[in-house]
Amino acid sequence: MMDNQNHFEKLYREFHVLVFNVALNYLQNTEDAEEVTQDVFVKVYNSLENFNQKSSHKTWIYRITINQCLDYLKHKNSQKRVFIFGKKSQNEQEYLNTSTFEHPGILMEHKEEAAILFNVINTLTENQKTAFLLSKLDGLSNPEISEIMQLSISSVESLVFRAKSALKDKLAEKFNHYRKK
Template identity: 85%
Template sequence: MTQQYNFEKLYREYHVLVFNVALNYLQNLEDAEEITQDVFVKVYHSLENFNQKASHKTWIYRITINHCLDYIKKKNSQKRFFIFGQKSQNEQEYLNATNFEHPGILMENQEDAAILFKIINTLTENQKTAFLLSKLDRLSNPEIAEIMQLSISSVESLIFRAKAALQEKLAEKFTTYRKKK
C-alpha cells in the first residue's frame, strides 16, 4: 500500500476521534478544527517513520493530546502577554477569551457544562488527560496507559485524584453559587 492510501485510510478512520478529543480539550469548534488539521499534517509527514509497536489509534491519540496541550500552553502565554504587554485594556477580555462551544451539549446545559469544563481545565495535564480519555472517550485503563505511556496503576491513580479534585472544586463552586441566590 502507498503512503497516500494509508494516510487517507487513517484520516477516514480517525478524523472524528481527533476532532472530538480536541473539542474536549479546547471547548471551541474552530480550535478543534485547527488542531485536527495540524494533527493530520503531522500524521502525513510522520507516517513513514511510524513505530509499528503501537497501534495507529494510540499513536494518533498521543499526537492529538500533545498538540492540544501545546496549543493550550501557547494560547495561555499569548493571553498573559496581551495583559502584561498592555495590549488588552480589560482583564475581562482575558478571563472570557475562550467561549464554551460544544455541539454535543444541549443549549440549556451549556452553562453547567462550561462550569464543569472550566474546573476540568484546572486539573494537572496528566489528570485531565486520563479523566477525559476515561470519562468522555470511554477508553479502558489499559488503553489510557498505552496512550499516556504509563502503568495501569498510575492511570487509575490519576483518574482517582482527578475525580476527587473535581468533586471538591465542584462542591466549592456550587456552594458559592447557592449562597449568591
C-alpha cells in the same frame, strides 16, 4: 504495501472524527478543535514513514492529538499573556480562564453547567485532565489510556481517581458559592 498517500487517506477517514472530538473535549471550542485536527493530520502525514508498529495507529494518533492540544493551549495562553501585558490587566488569571465555551455536543439548556464543569476540568493537572477526559468522555479503558499516556495502569487509575476527587471538591465549592449568591 499501501503507499503513503492511500495509507494517510485511510487513517484520515478512520480517525478524523475521533481526533476532532478529543480536541473539542480538550479545548471546548469548535474552531480551535478544527485547527488542532488539521495540525494533527499534518503531523500524521509527515511522520507516517517513521511510524513504528510498537503501538496501534489509534494509540499513536491519540498521543499526537493530546500533545497537539497541550501545545495549542500553551501557545494560546502565552499569546493571551502578551496581550494582557500590553493592556495592563489587573487579573491575569481571570482573563486566562474566560475561554469561549462552545461545545456542539452539549444542549443549549446545559451549556452553563457544562461550562462550569469544563472550567473545573481545565484546572486539573495535565495528566489528570488527560486521563479523566480519555476515561470519562472517550470511554477508554485504563489499559488503553496507559498505552496512550505511556504510564502504568496503576498510575492511570490513580490519576483518574485524583481527578474525580479534585472535581468533586471544586464543583462542591462552586455550587456552594452559587447557592450563596
